[in-house]
Amino acid sequence: MKAGLNAEHAHVSPKYLYDALGSKLFEAICELPEYYPTRTEAGIFAERAEAIAASVGRGATLIDLGAGNCTKAAKLFPALRPSQYAPVDISVDFLRDAVGRLQMQFPQIDMIGVGMDFSSGLALPEAVNDDNRLFFYPGSSIGNFMPDEALAFLRRVHAACMHGDKANGGILIGVDLVKEKGVLDLAYDDALGVTAAFNLNILRHLNLLLDADFELRAWRHRGFFNVERSRVEMHLESEIDQVVSWAGGERQFARGERIHTENSYKYTQDNFIAMLRQAGFGDVAAWTDPAGWFLVCHARA
Ligand code: AVI
Numbered sequence: 001m002k003a004g005l006n007a008e009h010a011h012v013s014p015k016y017l018y019d020a021l022g023s024k025l026f027e028a029i030c031e032l033p034e035y036y037p038t039r040t041e042a043g044i045f046a047e048r049a050e051a052i053a054a055s056v057g058r059g060a061t062l063i064d065l066g067a068g069n070c071t072k073a074a075k076l077f078p079a080l081r082p083s084q085y086a087p088v089d090i091s092v093d094f095l096r097d098a099v100g101r102l103q104m105q106f107p108q109i110d111m112i113g114v115g116m117d118f119s120s121g122l123a124l125p126e127a128v129n130d131d132n133r134l135f136f137y138p139g140s141s142i143g144n145f146m147p148d149e150a151l152a153f154l155r156r157v158h159a160a161c162m163h164g165d166k167a168n169g170g171i172l173i174g175v176d177l178v179k180e181k182g183v184l185d186l187a188y189d190d191a192l193g194v195t196a197a198f199n200l201n202i203l204r205h206l207n208l209l210l211d212a213d214f215e216l217r218a219w220r221h222r223g224f225f226n227v228e229r230s231r232v233e234m235h236l237e238s239e240i241d242q243v244v245s246w247a248g249g250e251r252q253f254a255r256g257e258r259i260h261t262e263n264s265y266k267y268t269q270d271n272f273i274a275m276l277r278q279a280g281f282g283d284v285a286a287w288t289d290p291a292g293w294f295l296v297c298h299a300r301a
Contacts, residue, residue: 001210002249005259010251012202014144014234014262015119019205023068023091025198034190036183037140040294041174045072045138048287048296049079055285055298056172059083060134065118065141070098072138077106084110086128090117119153122160133161133169140176140294143231143265147275150265154279161301170281170300177288177295178266181225188223188232188264196221199234202261212246222258225266234262269295 004011018026030038045052058081064073067087077085085102089095092115099113112127135157142150154171161169188195199221203214222235235258243252253259267275272295273284281299288295 001206002246005206005244005246006249006251009260010253010258011260012206016205016209017198017202017262019201019208022198022201022205025194025201028194029190029198032190032192032194034186035195036187037174037176037294040289040291041138041140041296042072042075044174044287044289044294044296045076049076051285051287052076052172052296052298053079053081056080056134056170057132060132060169061086061129062134062136063124063128064088064136066137066139067095067098069094070102073136074102074105076136077109080134082109082134083132084112084129086112086114086124088114088116088118088124090115122156124160130163131168132163135160135169135171135173137171138174138296140174140264142173143176143267144262145265146263147265151275151279154276154281158280158301167280167301170298171276172296172298173276175272175295175297176264176266177293178230178268179293181227183293184225184232184266185223188225188234189221193221195223195234199223199236199261203236206246210246212244214244215242218242219259230266232262232264232266233260234264235260267295273297273299 029035060082061084062082064087067089070087087095095113099111103111145153157171161167200216203216206212207214218239219236220239222237225232237258238253238255241255243250276284276299284297284299286295286297
């Protein structure tokens with residue numbers, strides 16, 4: 001983290017956006033009129049639930065990557081009727097509460113919460129069935145990986161679909177699509193300033209983690225679509241010439257200098273399906289909303 005702050009173009013991993021307050025701010029972002037991905041994806045799942053269930057088949061082992069409060073997957077239970085539900089999240093306490101509540105609502109589904117950071121590996125506990133696994137990865141979280149990391153991640157999911165030496169199961173994934181720059185710019189720089197607060201909160205988090213002295217009022221949120229790189233970029237821009245220090249180091253930031261905090265890649269339907277195939281997946285079924293803003297894919301291993 002300190003190496004990133006000291007780099008010529010300073011950067012911080014987006015995972016530091018998600019402390020307790022950051023997670024709440026992200027939930028608020030999902031409610032914003034400008035932030036279309038959450039409701040557009042929910043609309044596709046609601047409208048196309050039967051077609052998705054027909055493609056996926058009933059009775060799968062549903063493995064929910066980054067499950068959070070498990071609400072997205074729970075909405076699909078009536079259509080998918082999974083035999084087992086395994087939500088995976090780094091925040092174990094949060095998960096325990098969510099699974100406890102869900103188990104009462106759906107007593108017929110075997111549930112096992114898995115507390116782990118799946119970004120580096122997918123070694124699931126033995127209690128998670130290895131037959132007919134359906135990995136669920138909604139919300140376009142795949143967009144927060146660099147494309148080569150996204151491909152490596154999909155390859156790991158594909159490998160985790162192996163049952164003995166036979167590939168079975170697959171992935172159900174939501175991906176945000178390339179669209180007009182104006183729409184993307186507003187989605188990541190909303191009128192209320194919630195995305196700005198979400199981005200600035202990373203500095204508050206760094207102050208706690210690194211014993212740093214970032215002065216939040218001296219930084220400004222920047223969020224915009226970089227057309228050439230097909231990604232939304234979030235940065236924090238220094239409003240003044242300043243020195244920031246942290247345990248064991250310090251750095252000078254000139255007025256206008258930026259810290260890069262997040263990328264959110266936007267794909268076309270064709271290039272995302274090509275990536276799924278490159279990762280080893282076979283048949284792909286795809287659904288979008290009427291405006292073609294968001295894509296849901298079911299890909300078989
Ligand atoms: C979590 N992730 C998919 C969000 C996105 O759209 O890339 C994070 C986010 N950053 C700013 N607004 C939302």
